[in-house]
Amino acid sequence: MRAFRSSLIGLALLAAPVVQAQTPLGAPAPDAARIAAARPVVDKIFPAGTYRRMMDGTLSKMMDGMMDGVMKMPIAQLARIGGVPQDKLAGLNESSMEQISAIIDPNFRQRTKVGMDAMMASMVDLMDGFEPKVRDALTRAYARKFDGRQLSELEAFFRTPTGDLYARQSMMMFMDPEIMSEMQAFMPEMMKKMPDMAAKAEAATKSLPPPRKIADLSQEERGRLAKLLGVKASDLHDGAATHDEGTK
Incomplete structure (x- = not known):
């Protein structure tokens, strides 16, 4: 179950570049002319099928890396993240989930991977259906952030060889191995800091x-x-x- 939660966090990170494209509450809608000028720009940087290209295979590999990191974490650290009081952890040693599952459930890692891959396949289909709304939101965001002249200049740049390459690769760069490596390292690091983050959150709300x-x-x-x-x-x-x- 923890692996599935990690997968969902990965998906949230993946979607982060376009989440901000949602129309702010109360913000005036951009005019039709700027929407029309923004659409070919978005067609270049976020063509149909972008989410599928980003998620197929690559995201599964990223989740595998994250899961490997979690499996190697000491049980005491995982228990601390789960809210177990420090005084209850004194007897726990540096044994990892990987070592324990090898005894209790030798197929745990394979079971988790198969389950995650099945979930990823469903998520790809889900994102395919969601993508048109994201593209429309991204179009409105570009129309709001750039005026007609700037949008025309972007479109002209995207018609050049360098601009075309940049447009096609700009979103896919988030799935580059360099980025994936850092994202894989992020999850175990975040989990290490989770008890301290939870303590700070509790302290911040103590006066309520x-x-x-x-x-x-x-x-x-x-x-x-x-x-x-x-x-x-x-x-x-x-x-x-x-x-x-x-x-x-």
Whole structure:
């Protein structure tokens, strides 16, 4: 399951270059002329099928590298990331998940890879369907950031041999082995720092009041909450909530 979470993080990093293309809330839409001028520019830098080219094979290899890093991490470090208190980790040595799984589940690594590859195939199909919306959003972003003259200059540059090569490779550069190597190294490093990051987040929110319990809610609030959850108000009580959380 942790491997699948890593895969999703990788996908989020992959999508980062175009996420900012979403229209900001309240921002005026660019005029039709600039949209028309931006479209051929986006057609060059983000042609149809870009996500598939970025994700096919390359992302799977990146996830393999990330998983290898996680498998070699000491169990104590993984437990600390999972929120196990430091005093409970005293007896854990430097054994890794890789060493333990070799005994408990010799097929764990292969099972994880096969599962991740299947998930990646589904994600490629999903991104194919999502891509037209991204292209439209990217077109609006270019129309907002560049005026008509600048967009014409970009299009003219993309008609040159160097410009054409740059346009075709600009998005694919994020999947270059040099970039992939750094992204693979990022995941274990982030996991090492996760306990400290979680502690800082907890400290930052310490001054806020704790979440209310069911018993703290008014009758009207209980009714609204029950309606949102699709249950009866009488079914809401703190004991049930605590039990459910403990079984997750």
